[in-house]
Amino acid sequence: MDLITVEEIIAAAERVADTAVRTPLLPCHWADPDRPLWLKPENLQPIGAFKVRGAANAMARIPEDVRPRGVVAYSSGNHAQAVAYVAKRFGVPATIVVEENTPAMKIEATREHGAEVVIVPITEREVVAERLAAERGATLIPPFDHPDVIAGQGTAGLEIAADLPSVELVLVPVSGGGLASGVATAIKARCPGARVFGVEPELAGDAAASLAAGQQVHWPATDRTRTIADGLRAEPSELTFAHLRKLLDGIVTVSEDEIRSTVALLAHRARLVAEPSGAVATAAYLHRAADLPRGRTVAVVSGGNLQPADLANLLG
Amino acid sequence: MDLITVEEIIAAAERVADTAVRTPLLPCHWADPDRPLWLKPENLQPIGAFKVRGAANAMARIPEDVRPRGVVAYSSGNHAQAVAYVAKRFGVPATIVVEENTPAMKIEATREHGAEVVIVPITEREVVAERLAAERGATLIPPFDHPDVIAGQGTAGLEIAADLPSVELVLVPVSGGGLASGVATAIKARCPGARVFGVEPELAGDAAASLAAGQQVHWPATDRTRTIADGLRAEPSELTFAHLRKLLDGIVTVSEDEIRSTVALLAHRARLVAEPSGAVATAAYLHRAADLPRGRTVAVVSGGNLQPADLANLLG
Numbered sequence: 001m002d003l004i005t006v007e008e009i010i011a012a013a014e015r016v017a018d019t020a021v022r023t024p025l026l027p028c029h030w031a032d033p034d035r036p037l038w039l040k041p042e043n044l045q046p047i048g049a050f051k052v053r054g055a056a057n058a059m060a061r062i063p064e065d066v067r068p069r070g071v072v073a074y075s076s077g078n079h080a081q082a083v084a085y086v087a088k089r090f091g092v093p094a095t096i097v098v099e100e101n102t103p104a105m106k107i108e109a110t111r112e113h114g115a116e117v118v119i120v121p122i123t124e125r126e127v128v129a130e131r132l133a134a135e136r137g138a139t140l141i142p143p144f145d146h147p148d149v150i151a152g153q154g155t156a157g158l159e160i161a162a163d164l165p166s167v168e169l170v171l172v173p174v175s176g177g178g179l180a181s182g183v184a185t186a187i188k189a190r191c192p193g194a195r196v197f198g199v200e201p202e203l204a205g206d207a208a209a210s211l212a213a214g215q216q217v218h219w220p221a222t223d224r225t226r227t228i229a230d231g232l233r234a235e236p237s238e239l240t241f242a243h244l245r246k247l248l249d250g251i252v253t254v255s256e257d258e259i260r261s262t263v264a265l266l267a268h269r270a271r272l273v274a275e276p277s278g279a280v281a282t283a284a285y286l287h288r289a290a291d292l293p294r295g296r297t298v299a300v301v302s303g304g305n306l307q308p309a310d311l312a313n314l315l316g
Numbered sequence: 317m318d319l320i321t322v323e324e325i326i327a328a329a330e331r332v333a334d335t336a337v338r339t340p341l342l343p344c345h346w347a348d349p350d351r352p353l354w355l356k357p358e359n360l361q362p363i364g365a366f367k368v369r370g371a372a373n374a375m376a377r378i379p380e381d382v383r384p385r386g387v388v389a390y391s392s393g394n395h396a397q398a399v400a401y402v403a404k405r406f407g408v409p410a411t412i413v414v415e416e417n418t419p420a421m422k423i424e425a426t427r428e429h430g431a432e433v434v435i436v437p438i439t440e441r442e443v444v445a446e447r448l449a450a451e452r453g454a455t456l457i458p459p460f461d462h463p464d465v466i467a468g469q470g471t472a473g474l475e476i477a478a479d480l481p482s483v484e485l486v487l488v489p490v491s492g493g494g495l496a497s498g499v500a501t502a503i504k505a506r507c508p509g510a511r512v513f514g515v516e517p518e519l520a521g522d523a524a525a526s527l528a529a530g531q532q533v534h535w536p537a538t539d540r541t542r543t544i545a546d547g548l549r550a551e552p553s554e555l556t557f558a559h560l561r562k563l564l565d566g567i568v569t570v571s572e573d574e575i576r577s578t579v580a581l582l583a584h585r586a587r588l589v590a591e592p593s594g595a596v597a598t599a600a601y602l603h604r605a606a607d608l609p610r611g612r613t614v615a616v617v618s619g620g621n622l623q624p625a626d627l628a629n630l631l632g
Contacts, residue, residue: 024337029362029401029429041360043587046345085345113345264624271359271589271620304587308580308631315628 006189009154043304051082057152084113144178145237154182161190168295174198177240184247201227231277322505325470359620367398373468400429460494470498477506484611490514493556500563547593
């Protein structure tokens, strides 16, 4: 299977420059001085998550004469909002297929960007999205299972390597694996001495189990949905798993309590609003030191979309 | 009176580059499309406020043979932590003089950076700091009343001008006026068409009253301390007022309720933890449109130090 290359990520960086924010690395003076920590605050992207990088790259790669027929995405979360946001910027019609029990607020956020929202039973999400795309000649932008999406997410890794060439460890959340695949490709190419570890919630630790088994282990969706980290409930595709297996130095998992307390810590010490999924890499830094290489560490804070009331509860 | 020059700010930018984060501009898709808004998130600086810029520039300007005698600052807030943080980085001893009713948590945060904390009655803060500096041959780093401090804060303005040369309006909080003086100097030099407005809480609107009167009007400290924006309770010095009078196109004030709701909005829509003082410029964008020029607007989010419990309350 062809993995993406750093050249594809470099090309993507130019394509996403107008849409994605060039996020800085934030040094954390409160961290262990023997393991200096920087945060990569992708929660500060428009729509509040790294997903805008992959969506922008995928959109820019659609031939200009095909774009007017629109784009389609299926997702209840940050990917949907990213595609809707990017489509609006490109002046392209977007249709987002969501499952019927998606919170009204997430549907509203997607409509705010001018996208058409189609509500279907969860089992029909993917098939309806594919049918709509076929009927309309529209382009499906998948949440992670596509080289252009992976290359777009990888631009975050390219920025880490540029801003901290001496980085020794990069911690990145793993769900479908698009972000981890892209970031690891960039880091391994630019900082060959650095190690890249994935981080998952224990309750959605399918990728950790898969890497340990040497082949993909499938967890039932009902298991994966137990975690509070609602952005980390997907499982890698064949394409992303091939990247993770080749590029990651390991995966660690964190508990629900560790995720919750890290959301509070990020608000207090880093002044960042992180959603639970966005906090797992920092949680691993704080609570899995024994399982991780020491040295200059970057933790990717991947997203920041949570309800104010939920944030207030976690600060409690 | 000599005002600072953009050349001094350019020189400061080089001096603070290793200490301050180069914060990005964050586009806000939720803002009024006729008045596009970007946030300058200075709450993401180490210690959570722009103050690290001025402290770093002032420190770098102390002759190397004088630095070992230490630095002294008087402040209960972000300036104290900035001086302590910068001193630690430079390997210079720091003494911070705070008033006796300073919250224990702020004293702890200052001690965390290795600074000596001297606790005195509020009326003696300045005089004790000056005496300590004189006794020890240490250098006093004032919170705003110094050209090096103003030039350091101005580096935020230089970055705004570089990242958005077409900016039409910059909104910046005013307390002692160091940040507003520095940012306005940079913006007026680099983007001569742009306007710069100060923002104050109504309850600490002494600078607005002073500009309206054409000369400095002094409000009793007991009046200025009524606002929840505890970082905006100082009043300009002769030096900073001279800058504000020459450079600002106006000052608007915002209410306590507007400040509170903007803290919540910044957490929800921009994923930024802003303290009340850090939210006033965004509050002015949201609630004083009628009093402000239209066009591409940057609001400086100046700081993010508030207690998690206070943030939770404001998220309501």
